Amino acid sequence: MTAVGQHLIADLWGCHGLADPAHVEAALKAAVASAGVTLLALKLHHFGPQQGVTGVALLAESHISIHTWPEHGLAAVDIFLCGDTAAVDAALACLVSTLGAARSEITRLPRGRALIASRPANHPTKGA
Numbered sequence: 593m594t595a596v597g598q599h600l601i602a603d604l605w606g607c608h609g610l611a612d613p614a615h616v617e618a619a620l621k622a623a624v625a626s627a628g629v630t631l632l633a634l635k636l637h638h639f640g641p642q643q644g645v646t647g648v649a650l651l652a653e654s655h656i657s658i659h660t661w662p663e664h665g666l667a668a669v670d671i672f673l674c675g676d677t678a679a680v681d682a683a684l685a686c687l688v689s690t691l692g693a694a695r696s697e698i699t700r701l702p703r704g705r706a707l708i709a710s711r712p713a714n715h716p717t718k719g720a
Contacts (some may be wrong), residue, residue, distance in 0.1 A: 596674055599670075599701040601699045602671070606693055607665050607693050613645050618658060623629050628682070629673060630653060635647065647660075652699070656670070
């Protein structure tokens with residue numbers, strides 16, 4: 593069944609540079625570029641020396657967010673993109689590589705399937 597978007601939630605373990613806002617920003621920008629999506633705005637908040645960073649890339653196609661815990665080597669990532677599943681996978685692969693994750697735990701959620709399934713057969717976007 594088709595979905596309007598793919599939502600991926602990942603815990604990335606064994607990451608480096610998680611207390612460095614410039615490194616986290618570069619990772620988000622690289623993920624956006626890898627996915628081939630449109631960056632509208634990027635906002636980061638650093639909680640202080642040797643502390644984590646929270647960031648969100650607001651996209652025309654939805655968002656990519658990250659929350660870091662440098663003391664645990666953990667980056668909690670949320671990638672929600674409308675349409676192409678490959679773009680979600682490309683963004684995640686880029687973040688894994690850029691942050692040097694040793695392991696990841698991933699949950700995938702197709703979004704909007706009930707909406708698509710409930711459309712009448714003659715709906716102009718049925719099966720889009």
